[in-house]
């Protein structure tokens with residue numbers, strides 16, 4: 001059982017080796033039917049004469065078309081659009097005092113994982129960069145069976161009880177009469193639901209924040225959302241909340257950039273994940289942290305630990321880092337892996353257990369149920385990507401797509417004919433946490449779930465100035481798309497109960513009166529602000545270098561080398577493909593919008609200032625708060641762009657010396673320069 005140790009076999013995991021058995025290469029093969037019969041012609045169907053009707057006996061034609069006709073499976077009812085990757089998880093130190101989970105017990109163990117990131121509202125073909133929650137689902141292939149941590153990039157959910165999930169999703173999705181809008185929350189039905197269901201409000205604050213428009217899947221947090229339980233070998237429980245923290249910090253796009261990206265590259269987040277893993281130098285990495293609450297402290301908070309619309313502020317219960325996850329291999333086939341992967345919150349292993357969070361309880365039913373229709377029957381755990389690396393033995397039999405040839409003469413328990421096998425083990429078995437449960441059968445929300453405003457206020461209070469600015473703008477944008485005025489008015493009233501400042505500013509944009517001022521608390525949780533995230537690296541940031549044929553190649557090389565040494569990715573963009581002076585263009589300028597990059601360097605030559613698209617490129621990057629630099633002849637492009645100033649993040653110098661490169665890297669490291677958010681620059 002040591003095959004998953006961190007060393008040996010070229011870093012390949014037990015899951016890799018298992019998947020090998022299913023991988024098929026077409027290289028050097030001849031075309032056959034599904035029955036293995038070699039095919040002579042796949043371009044012309046069998047017909048009665050050259051101009052005659054197609055013959056029914058053309059089994060190759062019929063098989064080919066039939067298979068094609070059945071290629072689609074239902075997309076996920078939510079989280080339909082996603083991207084997956086393989087990797088591993090490694091715990092820092094044994095956690096055996098709090099959990100008997102094997103994969104959390106040995107720092108030398110690399111547990112294989114498959115992660116699927118997703119958007120929630122849109123169809124499979126929708127754009128990546130929309131205002132939405134992102135799914136962050138991790139399948140751990142542990143030696144004790146599959147553990148799924150099916151989380152989101154926001155720590156709270158819009159509803160408290162799973163019975164409201166169909167209502168929320170129906171309200172969120174495109175409206176039923178005309179299926180508009182696609183992958184957008186800015187429409188009447190969503191906001192109608194929100195104004196009537198104030199438990200959504202804390203989540204809505206997150207949704208209106210920049211968390212809903214991540215720069216990359218690699219720069220967003222993940223949360224298990226619910227309070228779960230760790231259980232140790234003595235059967236003692238500890239409440240736990242899971243946090244994934246990205247190594248590169250939590251970074252977002254800006255709204256105008258989001259809108260333009262949807263046209264420039266609808267696959268922006270998917271491509272970013274894929275290309276980063278292919279490049280290999282800085283694989284996506286997260287630290288797993290836990291907030292632990294002893295059972296006896298369950299009622300120490302002014303909210304209910306079982307309420308999934310609440311966080312435990314990190315300042316109250318610190319996040320303890322327990323391990324890291326690295327994603328280092330792309331799937332080989334999107335459908336086989338990313339589309340067919342089936343997560344289920346009920347997939348847990350010894351040492352981890354549920355709580356009575358009513359949302360979690362509903363999820364434990366929903367996920368298995370949805371896979372039955374989506375993947376066509378109860379044998380979906382046998383699909384390669386879903387197979388545990390732990391051995392599977394039970395008396396489940398038959399059903400659609402059974403892949404296993406069970407040799408046993410018995411399929412029931414107890415039996416004597418097969419020696420009682422598979423028998424009940426004594427070691428490593430899953431033991432449910434023995435929680436005492438006592439109560440009347442009722443349909444009623446616990447009064448401890450009743451406060452829907454305090455944590456929404458906490459979130460607002462914790463934001464920096466520019467984050468508040470973005471939240472106000474997001475509310476204005478969304479509510480401006482709502483047709484019914486009374487819905488806007490009700491929303492402004494709710495916002496007044498969150499914070500009068502927020503309500504007043506949103507109301508002003510909508511031409512509505514500010515609601516009467518109510519008193520709200522002034523507590524904050526600084527850890528919630530993205531202004532406090534990691535800004536220590538420019539690794540994987542993409543920099544556009546604008547050049548024309550008369551460019552000074554030495555200048556470009558100096559900057560490029562300086563940035564690449566710090567981990568950035570540079571691309572030279574020129575008005576045409578091919579050779580540009582002594583350089584080679586990586587891309588044609590007009591085929592690449594500034595929104596595809598995190599920073600821009602105007603390198604010149606002299607002709608650059610006359611290229612209209614380059615002027616637009618720089619102005620647009622500036623408008624989106626990105627680092628802008630110019631040296632040598634490139635300075636003239638900045639003059640032509642007439643950027644307002646002085647504002648941060650613009651670096652200019654006659655030569656590209658080390659000080660210039662350092663200053664440019666510092667400007668890139670800041671990610672976005674938000675003092676420009678309101679700068680008057682048209683792009």
Ligand code: HDD
Pocket residue numbers: 076077078079082116117118134135136137150151152157161162163165224225226308341342343359362363366367368370371
């Ligand atoms: Fe869910 C998919 C995350 C509440 C029902 N959910 C799904 C996925 C993620 C989440 C990341 C995509 C998994 C993948 O990549 O295949 N869902 C959450 C989180 C929730 C949550 C973090 C609250 C804390 N979900 C939730 C509720 C219900 C569902 C309350 C139903 C009662 N979710 C589903 C589903 C999906 C799903 C219908 C659709 C596709 C799938 O399961 O496999 O069963």
